[in-house]
Amino acid sequence: MPQKVVWDQKWSEVALNSAMDIIFWVNEDGYIDKCNDSFLEICGYKNEELGKVSILDIDENLSKRDWKRIWSDLKTNNTISHETTIINKKNEYLDVEMSFTGVSIGTGIICFITCHDITEIVQLRQQLDEALKVIDEINVKTGNDNVSEDSSLEKKALLEQLQKLQKHHESILQSAGEGIYGLDTMGRTTFANEAAVKLVGYSLEEMIDVSQHDLIHHTKPDGSHYPRHTCNIYASFKDGKVHHSDDEVFWRKDGSSFPVEYVSTPLYDNNDKLIGAVVTFKDITHRKETERALKQTNDDLKMALQEVEELKSKLEEENEYLQNEINLNNKFEELISTSKVFKENVFTKIDQVANTNATVLVLGESGTGKELIARAIHNHSDRKNKPLIKVNCTALPANLIESELFGHEKGAFTGAISRKAGRFEMADGGTLFLDEFGEISLDLQVKLLRVLQEGEIERIGGTETIKIDVRIIAATNVNLEKAVKDKKFREDLYYRVNVFPIHVPPLNARKDDIPLLVNHFLKRFNNQFSKNIDNISVGAMKKLTTYNWPGNVRELQNVIERAVIISNGKRLDIKGLKDSKTIEDDGILTLSENEKKHILKVLKMTNWRISGDKGAARILDINRTTLEARMKKLGIKRP
């Protein structure tokens, strides 16, 4: 299976939203699908209004026809741009350079639009026009040799007006955020504003009268030489056209470079002769980073889509096979698993044995679902309408277990005030589930063996033998073979019960079941605690799938229950799981070592409190007497 792409789009969102340029995406009908924060702020719309706002509402100069043409051009052209005015919701205007880029998504495209504020450039152009007009007028007046007194006065007034204009012009130049400099027809710098000086790092003196191209524009972004005669900026005073570029770099005095966007505008004298150019430029590092982030996002998206496609076809292939699996899994409603190992070792075996009367021995670690398996066997046998009686062989004190199993007659022992049927009798016609079977005493083992062999019981204190028809399902987490070797368990009883063993795999051997179980328990505890949690972060799920689960499904169930209780909102908050590395560091433990370790851990957690709501028995989901019996057996003593 291809690895799932985890696409974290947070970083690209941040880049987009911190961009000063307005950025938005438009579909073929011209409606806006998504935008950055600058769009919302400048255009005055709210996120929820986006689908109803069209590019035609925003671009003053764009007609429906223009938009159709741009859309069809986008299929062949990478980027199209035009200078225009955008109008916001409050009817305010902003001069921008608008660039349209077609971005392919799946089989179609979407148009990505950036709007770059050119207010200063437009203002500057107007100022230049005004200044040139005044110069023209002065020249007309001074061109006449016979200057009258009147016209001399007029000339003086005009000169004053020019000076004022120049001052005004100068202050605009100096306060502009963009770099501005002038060139003569030799390409030498005639003036530069403060921003230009700051951006390139040369002093004004170092710039004036020097070939601007050689100083800051000599090399392309890839480092290759940029010959003067191909210089885009110089072209303006050769062909008289406005030249614009946003894929070049300027070089600073310290040898570093920055990506630049510039507009080179030709400058004419009053005889319409080209006398140089005015260049406005701006450091667009930020914008380029945004574009790079966008491209990366787009590539990630494409990759994710491709992987989704692959997964989809893989899933379709597996569908038929899974359908069969689901049919089998659904048969045992309460038992959740889709793993192969569980199917082979458990589901198939339940299927094979349920309808026979064979004794079943369910073996597996604590919390793996042995009791659920016993129930599933009973519910799928023809005994299902008769009782399933459970006996926890360790929960009862040794002196009571016999009477609990076989019943007693009135007066059989002190306290036997009336006759009582035992669990064998209660289970007659049905199933008797002997849980913790590996823990029973040698003494009881003998009696049990006789009952199983003969199919009859005798109540304590009674003489009558009672025929019983009971199917036995025994379960244990004890290694019975070893117990037999250690003489702790009778070999004959072991063989009598080990007719049809079912080995339940521990949860860490079927980790692919974890997401399924998590959702199952989440649903259950959502209902139980009237919550509505439907979201588990990738990180939390990873935590759950990498954890080793010494307490198996029961532990997982408890973790989810606690998490549901402490989580607020819609997201499941998983706290307090040690990562598996720490657990595996202990090396491979035997079952009882593992059990001891786990019980100790919980006891430490509860400060050695055993019973009650916050006690260890409740957390371990066993009753108090069982816990005490296990502690005794495993040699756990309160320090």
Ligand SMILES: Nc1ncnc2c1ncn2[C@@H]1O[C@H](COP(=O)(O)OP(=O)(O)OP(=O)(O)O)[C@@H](O)[C@H]1O
């Ligand atoms: N496959 C499963 N699907 C759903 N729930 C499960 C599954 N396996 C176990 N559980 C749940 O985990 C808890 C423990 O299961 P169960 O009591 O059957 O385990 P066990 O092996 O009998 O444990 P022990 O040996 O301690 O008696 C139960 O609440 C049960 O509902």
